[in-house]
Amino acid sequence: MGFTPEALLFAVFSVSSVIAALGVVVIRDPVKAALSLIACFFSISCLFVLQSAELLAVLEILVYAGAIMVLFVFVIMLVENRDEAIVNPALGQRLGVPLKLAAVALVAFALLNGVRRAGLSTPEDLPTDFGSVSSVGHEFFDNFLFHFEVTSVLLLVGIVGAVVISKRRKPQT
């Protein structure tokens, strides 16, 4: 792989996205963890731009970094100031950590090996309108119409489930 500007940018943003994602897991302060998550989303959206998926990049920022993260931060602010909520892991869990890291390393190794052996470094020429709003729209409403429709059912179930669980009703007498 030559050092094209794309490769350099890819390296920068993929490293920053991994570091930010690690930050979400490691940082103890929930607000800072949320900020780290925003950094992660931003890096990923830069990666999307590098893959010529501009629409996806914009949506990533708008939906995840914008809407969803604002909700996250709101929820964190509402349930803040409860230090006891974050507990020290038990000994058994601490012992499990190397095991989990080993599992992650194994998957990462298999993945790298797989990509190397599959030889995926042959980018095809993309159609000129790749990643544009209209081509993504055509995919949605032509090839993936059913998926699009059934997602609405899925979201409805999510909303109803959240409301049913969080709404405390008076116990019936």
Added chain:
Amino acid sequence: MSISLPALEPLLPGLLLVGVAILLLMYEVFAGQADRTYAAHLAVVGLGLSMFLSLKAVGTPRALLFGTDLANAPLIVDDFARVASALVAAAGLVAALLSPSYAKNAGHDHGEYYGLILFAVVGMMIMSMAGDLMTFFLGLETMSIAVYALTGLRAHDPRSTEAALKYFLMGAFATGFLLFGIALVYGATASVSLATLATFKAGSPLLTLGIALILIGFAFKVAAVPFHMWAPDVYEGAPTPVTGFMAVGVKAAAFIALLRLVHSGLGVSAQTDSTWIPILSALAVLTILVGNVLALVQQNVKRMLAYSSVSHAGYLLIGVVAAARGEASAGSAIIFYLTSYTFMTLGAFGVLTFLERKEGGPESERYGAFAGIGFRHPALGMAMSLFMVALAGMPPTGGFFGKLYLFTAAIRAEETWLALVGIAGSLISVYYYLRVIVAFYMREVPEPGPTPTATRSAQLTLGVALAAFFVLQLGLFPAPLLALTKSAMLSLGL
């Protein structure tokens, strides 16, 4: 591409359920403090109708929706999908019958409860019809999210909240594996369609890794060892009818989707790539042994049933191994097993629902709490004995034929040792299933003694009676269901 309304007819059983569910949600806005038994009735009618429509269409040609051929249709409505849809609708129906009196006691008598059950059933139906991995994923999530919410409904019991949170987190984790696997499969084959997947030769490491991650996601959903940790806590904390629904519905849908996967992509891969069979076999053996041994030491009947459900996933995995070996009868054995398992498990949870006490608590679920019930409530005692005997796999119940067909298929696929492990597991299981019967009939009732106050309700009685009827029916006359499962497997091209 345009879709005309008549072309949607094969989807009617699912659309009907979505309609009823939305009706229930809308009506909830106007319903005051009234009793929600009507919601249960409406759900039962919808599920019954949906089941009838699915079964009625069995034998008609395969319908491809939103696409023109197997490679691009997201939905494949064939006999396999129809039989599976009828099965999950039946599971939802019995669960809805078990619910009204329990929901009133536990304080979650909402219309949304039944709406969520209906949505979960719709998700399961979509899983059984999925022609590509994306459809499968959307169906799985629709089902899972509905069940997460149902698990946490007992708002006044911290065990329920804990269960819902645990289930949600573990489920989200499993979903991560599954999605990552699907992404890798897409990376390797440039398609998510199962039919296209089948044309790819094994050997691409990306494909292998992708399928492995998808299998891990499955293993989480069916609580196969070592991905079973969540099961006991979730089973214990969820409302009892939901536990029953979760044990049978989620398992049935996952195995049915796995079966379709095995007969397309994974099956081809398994016959050319020798790594799958040992992995699946190891998963099956571990699941059977760990599930049965841990069930032995449980003191809480709901937790015992959770571990027993883990072990049943193990028996079913034997069937999956046989199917991956190309054994044609394995698929119909799995569907038969799932059907009989559905009725006996829902029946057992139905009896537990009957005996649930208003104050609840883990004490009321121990073996000792059921001392002498067999004499106090003779019909309940009989029913529970029947379900336990069926779960142990003894004749004259559906459980016996389920295990017989499954192990026969394994022997035919030259996996005799797996069948032997399965039989050994069943022998262990006899001990803890009979322990329930012993508690019901042979324990001294403690003097002042906490005795469960059976909650009487016509719906509950009907639900348990239906389950008992089908358990016996499948044990005495297995032929009609066997014919159905055979036509289901024929439609997959076997």
